[in-house]
Amino acid sequence: MWEFPGGKVEPGETDVEALIRECEEELGVRVAVGDRVGGDVLLGHGRAVLRVFAARLLDGEQPQALEHAELRWLAADQLDSVQWLPADAPIVTALGPLLLTPPSPRTPPT
Numbered sequence: 001m002w003e004f005p006g007g008k009v010e011p012g013e014t015d016v017e018a019l020i021r022e023c024e025e026e027l028g029v030r031v032a033v034g035d036r037v038g039g040d041v042l043l044g045h046g047r048a049v050l051r052v053f054a055a056r057l058l059d060g061e062q063p064q065a066l067e068h069a070e071l072r073w074l075a076a077d078q079l080d081s082v083q084w085l086p087a088d089a090p091i092v093t094a095l096g097p098l099l100l101t102p103p104s105p106r107t108p109p110t
């Protein structure tokens with residue numbers, strides 16, 4: 001089964017801080033976190049919530065499968081080529097159109 005990189009938010013962490021930490025631990029990369037992808041997905045009979053965010057690799061970073069058996073990049077037309085964890089289905093649906101949309105220019109800080 002396939003899943004998005006990530007993991008559980010630890011006490012005192014925000015969602016975004018947890019995602020940055022998990023990307024370092026699992027993939028050995030630093031990321032800038034962007035917008036949410038899809039909505040909240042209830043997991044495990046409502047005891048947890050899955051939240052997915054878009055993220056951008058910081059310059060020159062290359063993901064490595066440090067904690068997983070395999071790592072794969074998927075283009076929009078390849079999203080159905082792997083078997084996702086069941087909870088990921090609505091996220092995968094929301095991700096397809098996003099991957100086909102060119103990234104908007106980054107707004108410089110004011």
Ligand SMILES: Nc1nc2c([nH]c(=O)n2[C@H]2C[C@H](O)[C@@H](COP(=O)(O)OP(=O)(O)OP(=O)(O)O)O2)c(=O)[nH]1
Binds near residue numbers: 002003088
């Ligand atoms: N990371 C991730 N977890 C997912 C996805 N879909 C899904 O149902 N899950 C579930 C599986 C797990 O029950 C839970 C996340 O657990 P995890 O094992 O990734 O978290 P973690 O790294 O903090 O692990 P641990 O310290 O508890 O071992 O969410 C997904 O796309 N990515």
